Amino acid sequence: MRNATSVRRMSRSGEAGLAMLRLSVVLAMGGMALLFLMVVAFALPAFVQNGGGGPFSWSWSPGHGEFGILPMMVGSVAVGGLAVIPGWVTGVCLCCWLLSPTRAGRPGPWRVLVAGLVRVMTAVPTVVYGFAAVFLLAPSLRMWLGGSGFSWLAASVMLSVLILPTVVLVLQAGLAPRLEALSLSGVALGMNRLELLWHLVLPASRATLLSAAVLGFGRAVGDTMLPLMLAGNAPVMPDSLLSGVRTLTAHMALVTSNEVGGQAYDSLFMAGLLLLVINGTVSLVIRHMGGRA
Amino acid sequence: MAGKGVTLMEKQDSRFVLCARGLSVSFFDHAVLRDVSLNVPAGGIAVLVGRSGSGKTTFLRSVNRLNEEVSGCRTEGSVELRLPGGKVDVWPGVGPDAVPLAELRRRVGMVFQTPQVFPVTVCRNISVPLSVTMGCPRSELDDRVKDALVRVDLWREVADRLDMSAERLSGGQQQRLCLARALALEPDMLLLDEPTASLDVRSARHVEDLLLALSEQLPVIMVSHGLAQSLRLASFMAVMEEGRLRCEISNPDGMEEGDLERLLDGAEDVRGEEAN
Numbered sequence: 001m002r003n004a005t006s007v008r009r010m011s012r013s014g015e016a017g018l019a020m021l022r023l024s025v026v027l028a029m030g031g032m033a034l035l036f037l038m039v040v041a042f043a044l045p046a047f048v049q050n051g052g053g054g055p056f057s058w059s060w061s062p063g064h065g066e067f068g069i070l071p072m073m074v075g076s077v078a079v080g081g082l083a084v085i086p087g088w089v090t091g092v093c094l095c096c097w098l099l100s101p102t103r104a105g106r107p108g109p110w111r112v113l114v115a116g117l118v119r120v121m122t123a124v125p126t127v128v129y130g131f132a133a134v135f136l137l138a139p140s141l142r143m144w145l146g147g148s149g150f151s152w153l154a155a156s157v158m159l160s161v162l163i164l165p166t167v168v169l170v171l172q173a174g175l176a177p178r179l180e181a182l183s184l185s186g187v188a189l190g191m192n193r194l195e196l197l198w199h200l201v202l203p204a205s206r207a208t209l210l211s212a213a214v215l216g217f218g219r220a221v222g223d224t225m226l227p228l229m230l231a232g233n234a235p236v237m238p239d240s241l242l243s244g245v246r247t248l249t250a251h252m253a254l255v256t257s258n259e260v261g262g263q264a265y266d267s268l269f270m271a272g273l274l275l276l277v278i279n280g281t282v283s284l285v286i287r288h289m290g291g292r293a
Numbered sequence: 294m295a296g297k298g299v300t301l302m303e304k305q306d307s308r309f310v311l312c313a314r315g316l317s318v319s320f321f322d323h324a325v326l327r328d329v330s331l332n333v334p335a336g337g338i339a340v341l342v343g344r345s346g347s348g349k350t351t352f353l354r355s356v357n358r359l360n361e362e363v364s365g366c367r368t369e370g371s372v373e374l375r376l377p378g379g380k381v382d383v384w385p386g387v388g389p390d391a392v393p394l395a396e397l398r399r400r401v402g403m404v405f406q407t408p409q410v411f412p413v414t415v416c417r418n419i420s421v422p423l424s425v426t427m428g429c430p431r432s433e434l435d436d437r438v439k440d441a442l443v444r445v446d447l448w449r450e451v452a453d454r455l456d457m458s459a460e461r462l463s464g465g466q467q468q469r470l471c472l473a474r475a476l477a478l479e480p481d482m483l484l485l486d487e488p489t490a491s492l493d494v495r496s497a498r499h500v501e502d503l504l505l506a507l508s509e510q511l512p513v514i515m516v517s518h519g520l521a522q523s524l525r526l527a528s529f530m531a532v533m534e535e536g537r538l539r540c541e542i543s544n545p546d547g548m549e550e551g552d553l554e555r556l557l558d559g560a561e562d563v564r565g566e567e568a569n
C-alpha cells in the first residue's frame with residue numbers, strides 16, 4: 001500500500017517535470033513565433049507600397065523620400081563575408097594548434113595561455129574592440145592605405161577578431177572528442193596529433209567546420225557596434241575595400257536613434273526581416289553545399 | 294650474479310627479440326608494473342597471460358611507449374628490442390640505439406583490444422598512415438592497400454567497398470583491417486592486445502591462423518585471455534600477476550589448459566623457472 005503511494009507520488013512529480021518541460025518549449029517556441037510574426041507584419045506595408053522610394057531600391061535619402069535599404073543589405077553581406085573568411089581560417093588553424101600538443105594530456109604553458117585567452121575573448125564586449133580599433137586600426141589604415149580608415153576593411157578585420165573565439169570554441173567542442181577517440185590508435189601508428197587532425201579528423205568533420213562558419217557569419221552579420229563604429233556608415237554600395245559601407249544592423253541603430261515612426265522607421269522592420277533572411281539563406285546554402293560535397 | 298647475466302645476454306644477442314630489465318610503470322603513483330624483467334625469445338608467438346588487471350596491456354604498451362600518451366605515467370627500468378633492422382633502445386631511449394618516437398611506433402605495429410578503425414573509408418584507413426608516416430608516393434598507395442588487405446585475407450570481402458566507411462564493417466573485419474593497417478607500415482614487430490577479444494569463434498580462428506602465418510615473418514607478442522588459444526599459438530609464454538612476472542614458460546607444447554589454469558590461480562609450477 002505504502003509502496004503504491006510512493007510510486008504514485010513519484011509519477012506525479014514526473015508529470016510535473018514533464019509539464020514544466022512542455023511549458024518551456026511552448027514559451028520558447030511561442031516567443032519565437034511572435035517575434036517572426038511581428039517582424040513580418042510590420043514589414044508587410046513596405047512590401048505593399050510600390051513605386052520609387054520603397055525599401056527595395058538602391059538609394060537611401062529620407063529627405064527626398066527615398067528609403068532604399070538594398071545598399072545596406074549588400075553592406076551586411078560584404079562585411080560579414082569578408083570577416084568570416086579570415087576568421088574561420090584562423091580559427092581552424094588555432095584550434096588545430098590547441099588540440100595538438102606533442103604529448104597528449106599535457107598541453108604546454110603556451111597552449112594553456114592561448115586557450116584561456118580565447119575563452120576571455122568571448123567575454124569582451126564588442127564596444128571595447130570597436131574602441132580599440134577606432135584608435136589603432138583606423139589610423140593605421142589611413143596611414144598605410146589612405147582614405148579615412150573607417151571602411152569595409154576595418155569593420156571586417158575587427159569582426160573577424162570578434163568571431164574568432166566563437167569559431168574556435170565550436171570547432172574545439174566538435175573536434176576534440178573525435179580526436180581523442182582515435183588519438184591512441186593513431187599515435188600507435190607513428191602519426192602525431194596534428195597529422196591525425198589534418199588527415200583524419202578534419203575530413204570527417206565537415207558538419208562541424210560548416211557550423212563554425214555559419215555561426216561565425218551569423219555573429220559577424222548580426223553585430224551592430226563594430227560596423228557602426230568602424231565601417232564609415234555611408235549608405236551606398238562599397239566600391240573598394242577602403243570605401244565606407246553601412247550594414248543593416250548599423251543602419252537600424254542609426255535610424256532608431258534618430259527617428260520614431262514614419263517611413264524611415266517602417267523600413268527598419270524590413271531591414272530586420274532581411275537580416276533574418278540573409279542568415280537563414282547563408283546557413284541553408286552552406287549546409288546544402290556541405291551535404292552535397 | 295647480475296653481471297654474469299648481462300654478459301650471457303650479450304653473447305646470445307639474437308636469441309631474444311625483447312629484453313625488459315626492472316621495468317616498473319605507475320600511473321599517478323599507483324604501481325601497475327613492478328620490476329618486470331623478461332626476455333622474449335625470437336621466433337614464434339610470445340603470449341602474455343594473466344588475470345584481468347595484471348598489467349598485460351601496460352607491458353605491451355611500454356614496448357612502443359604508448360603509456361607515455363596517458364597522463365600521470367612514470368616508467369622506470371629499461372626495454373630493448375633486437376629487431377631485424379638492428380638493436381633499438383626503447384626505454385629510456387637516450388642511447389645511440391634510440392630511435393625517434395614516431396619511427397619506433399611505426400616499426401613496432403600494434404593492434405588494440407577493441408577494433409580501432411578510423412572514421413574514414415576502408416581505403417583511407419590504410420593509405421593515410423602509409424603516406425603520412427612512410428611518405429609513400431600516391432601512385433603506389435593503391436597497390437600497397439591491396440597487398441595489406443590480401444595479407445589479412447580481407448581483400449575478397451571489401452574489394453568492391455573500399456570507399457565505404459570502415460565503421461560499417463563487421464567487428465571481425467574491423468579487427469583485420471586494423472591488422473592490415475599495422476602490416477602496411479612494414480613493421481619489424483607486432484604487438485597484439487587480445488586481438489580476438491571481440492570476435493566470434495570462427496573469425497577468431499581465422500585471425501589465429503593469420504597470426505601463425507605472420508609469426509614466421511616477424512616477431513609477434515600478444516596478450517590473450519583464452520587459455521586454449523594461448524596454448525595453440527604460443528611458442529613462449531609469460532604469466533603475469535598483479536604487475537609482476539609470475540613465470541615464463543619457454544616450451545608450452547604439451548601443456549594442458551588445466552596446468553595453465555592452476556598457474557594463473559597461483560599454484561607453483563616447476564616449469565615456470567626455466568628461462569631465467
Ligand SMILES: Nc1ncnc2c1ncn2[C@@H]1O[C@H](COP(=O)(O)OP(=O)(O)OP(=O)(O)O)[C@@H](O)[C@H]1O
Pocket residue numbers: 320323325343344345346347348349350351352363
Ligand atoms: N591510464 C591509467 N591510469 C590509471 N591506472 C591505469 C591506467 N591504465 C591501466 N591502469 C591500471 O593498471 C592495471 C593494469 O591494467 P592493464 O590494462 O595493463 O591490465 P590488463 O592485464 O591488460 O587487463 P585486461 O586483461 O582486463 O585487459 C589496472 O589495475 C588498471 O586499473
Ligand SMILES: [Mg+2]
Pocket residue numbers: 349350351406486
Ligand atoms: Mg588489457
